[in-house]
Amino acid sequence: MSQLKQMSHNDNSAPSTPGKFKIEKSPYFNRTRWHSSLAKLTLWSFAFLAVILIFFLRSPSSSASIPTDPSRRSLRTYNWGGSAWEKRVRSSARVRSRNGMTVLVTGAAGFVGTHVASALKRRGDGVLGLDSFNDYYDPSLKRARQALLERTGVYIVEGDINDEALLRKLFEVVPFTHVMHLAAQAGVRYAMENPGSYVHSNIAGFVNLLEVCKSLNPQPAIVWASSSSVYGLNTKVPFSERDRTDQPASLYAATKKAGEEIAHTYNHIYGLSLTGLRFFTVYGPWGRPDMAYFFFTRDILKGKSIPVFEAANHGTVARDFTYIDDIVRGCLGALDTAEKSTGSGGKKKGPAQLRVFNLGNTSPVPVSELVSILERLLKVKAKRNIMRLPRNGDVQFTHANISYAQRELGYKPTTDLQTGLKKFVRWYLNYYSGGKKAVE
Template sequence: MKILVTGAAGFIGFHVSQILLDRGDEVVGLDNLNDYYDVSLKNARLDILKGHPRFRFVKLDLADRPGMAALFEREKFHRVINLAAQAGVRYSIKNPLAYIDSNVVGFANVLEGCRHNGVEHLVYASTSSVYGANTAMPFSVHQNVDHPLSFYAATKKANELMAHTYAHLYGLPTTGLRFFTVYGPWGRPDMALFMFTKNILEGRPIDVFNYGKHRRDFTFVDDIAQGVVRSMDRVATGNTDWNSDEPDPATSKVPYRLYNIGNNEPVELLRYIELIEQCLGKKAQKNLLPLQPGDVPDTFADIDDLVNDVGYRPATSVEAGVEKFVRWYVDYYKVS
């Protein structure tokens, strides 16, 4: 298949593209290479992907409507995986308008490209942040998510609604994937694992929010990437049992699905930091702080639908995942 992967120079997009290329698909990787974080890291990921003969890179912004329309018309993709987005809960507090351009306008351009060019299936990244003020654990895709706590989460919830509309009006099969705290090699420098590792090695204190007491369903990036690819292979279909009197938010009569991808095993942040310390052989200086605005105390994914429908369950323990990240970090940054 010819597959468009947006955000291909990004953390998850890089890993997804590798899986697709290794199994023989043709991948067109799109990215705008913005400077939200170190562009050299994005280029290093791209250099690896460009070593595959079936990979082509297109530098383009999702918000570029004419450019996106021309790309879809020229390439005639079989399937699309949309991973490009302005990410980050905390940055969305400082600069919410950046999220409109990428996550709303950009996603609309992706939907239009799919609609007008016969794309068989659109898979797109959502986030566990959409659960917002929900406290019922584990988080289920069958729960209502109308109370986001960050603008980032609100734009991702908007993506889910927009996707349903296109599934309803144009019959476009769409699958949204709510990612739970992704970590691993080639991760973003603004993410906790990266920042903690860097600061501990440099002897600088780390900011530990909620005094380290909140729990996260840390999910290793290889598990996320496998879940994305397997979800793409299973084209969304309508749910014949869907009932408008008791509407299920995760499905519809039209070809629309939502899934959680999480490790299904929350870990307290202090334990996460302890694992980093063990791998580095060095203790952290902790700056204990209250919970930040926009953050939720805990995340915990109910993944029953992913297991039953897609046949996939994340399997990497946090102990193994943190060790793999630290090994990559030490090697990539040549830490002595």
């Protein structure tokens, strides 16, 4: 607007001598035509500005304008703020047990996040969820988990961990003592399709969270999800926290390894208390549809063939499958033993706790045996398509050494694969209406 006014002022003061303007008719006629052109220019300028203004006012509420590329989801605008919203946030985060903690759970509508948030709420801690509800897999499953948490009194704020203003607002409304950071772009193979989404969530999002936390007073203690994938091409088994983790086999693994190095940096410089948890193939009710046990179940019921991978020379592909309830106990143990951060206002005051733990089951099971168990539980013979393990980031085996977590967290997994899959199948058949929805 000021530029238009300046333009109008400059043009009106321009000399109208024969040396500046070619006069074909009378001076009066030329001035009239010039003023008419300026009026039209001004009118069209205002119209253009109005269109731009309308676009920006309408775009946040228009779902059609939301980019679907996961690496650009930070462009999405979420509705948050206001007295009613703040009241819901405070109510959800209210501590109901003596010596309870207030925990911000990121990725709360995710598989692990839902179970952890629910467990914390049941024991009386104050819990608030944060989730972007992205479409990496069916968002309706995330919404169902959200409804499950709401029935327990946990409110999930819809937002992106890259939204600094939102994170600062949440800490302004509730002085969280702990953060359970589970928000991340999951999956190994999807990184070959959309690498930007992993950088956006697992690196940029983590850094944004740490940047906000470092400046708080007091700083919260942070427990976050790393992954067993950081062991990459390591051949020494079982995997120990002391083993090398500098040979990632996938971009997902590389971003999780980067997260561990970033955690070290913020602990060293700013005094943040940080605990990383390396999850080993988590499974169970309300799980992720991109995991093998989940889509094997779906495809077996549909009568479709399932890919069963084998390594070179018919080598066995095995995973250290860990049931969700065992993982939850490990997460709560990490929160309960997390020491306070030592920084204040972004300045470190003393040494701060920095830990990383394996959370696995210690009993690797061949994927072929996983299929056999599902066959018995579903009472359907699987159509196995034996395939060579592709070079897409998958590794041949995982096997956790959990002695450190046992000693420090009291972590002790109790659920074998047969028992855990039985609980998953029961949930799956119930959730998908007796299997009818699954085989449609």
